[in-house]
Amino acid sequence: MILAAAFPAAGVAFASQNGQAAAQGSDTVDDLDREFLTVIRFANLWEIPMGKLATERGTKQEVKDAGEVMLADHTALNVTVKELADKYGVPLPSQPTSSQQAWMAEISARSNGEDFDRTFADRLRAAHGSVFNLIAEVRAGTSNSTIRDFATDANNIVMKHMSLLEATGYVSSDHGEFAEAAARTTTYPENALSQSDLLLGGVIFLVVAAGTVVGVRMLSARGAAK
Structure with missing residues (x-):
C-alpha cells in the first residue's frame, strides 16, 4: 500500500503481479489440497x-438411515474426487488404509444386531470427526476456488453424517463423539517426515542446544568475574 501511494506506476505493476499470481494459484493445488x-x-x-x-x-x-445417506453421499x-484428482494430477489410493481395513473387519464381524449398530455408529462417527479439522483448514486456506467449493460441500456432508450417527444413540462419549484428529498422521504418505526432514530437525536441535550451553557458561563466567 505504501509503495503504491509513493509510486503509482509501481503500485499498478505490483497489483498486476498479485492478480496474476492469484489467477495462477486458483488453478493449481498445494500439498494440503492434495492431502x-x-x-x-x-x-x-x-x-x-x-x-x-x-x-x-x-x-x-x-x-439404516445413516447408512443409506452415507452410501449415497x-x-x-467419490465421483467428484476422481474428477478433481484427474484434473490436477493427484494420484489416489486404490484401497483403504490398514486402520480402515481393521475397522471394516471389526464392524463386519459384529453378528449381534445392537452390537453391530453400536460399533458401526461409534467407528464411523470417530472417523468423520478425525477429518473435520482438515476440511475446515482447506476450506479456509486454499487458493483454489474449485477445491474450496469441494471442501465446502465435504464440510456440509461430514456435519450431516456426524449428526445422523449421533442420532443413533450409540456413539460413545469417550471415543466416537470426541475423537482426536487422527486422520492426519503418518498413515498418509503426505504427512510422513522424510529422512532429510528428520536430519534437519536433529541439526537444528543440536545447534540450539549448543548455543544454550555456551550462553549459560558465558553468564556463569561473568558472574564469577564480578
Whole structure:
C-alpha cells in the first residue's frame, strides 16, 4: 500500500503481479489440497461399503438411515474426487488404509444386531470427526476456488453424517463423539517426515542446544568475574 501511494506506476505493476499470481494459484493445488483429496478418497473407499452394510444389517432405523445417506453421499463424493484428482494430477489410493481395513473387519464381524449398530455408529462417527479439522483448514486456506467449493460441500456432508450417527444413540462419549484428529498422521504418505526432514530437525536441535550451553557458561563466567 505504501509503495503504491509513493509510486503509482509501481503500485499498478505490483497489483498486476498479485492478480496474476492469484489467477495462477486458483488453478493449481498445494500439498494440503492434495492431502485433502487423498483423505476424502480414503474415506470413500471404506465408508461406501460400510454404509451399504448398515442398510442391510442395521437393526435400528436410525442406523439404516445413516447408512443409506452415507452410501449415497460418499458415492457422489467419490465421483467428484476422481474428477478433481484427474484434473490436477493427484494420484489416489486404490484401497483403504490398514486402520480402515481393521475397522471394516471389526464392524463386519459384529453378528449381534445392537452390537453391530453400536460399533458401526461409534467407528464411523470417530472417523468423520478425525477429518473435520482438515476440511475446515482447506476450506479456509486454499487458493483454489474449485477445491474450496469441494471442501465446502465435504464440510456440509461430514456435519450431516456426524449428526445422523449421533442420532443413533450409540456413539460413545469417550471415543466416537470426541475423537482426536487422527486422520492426519503418518498413515498418509503426505504427512510422513522424510529422512532429510528428520536430519534437519536433529541439526537444528543440536545447534540450539549448543548455543544454550555456551550462553549459560558465558553468564556463569561473568558472574564469577564480578
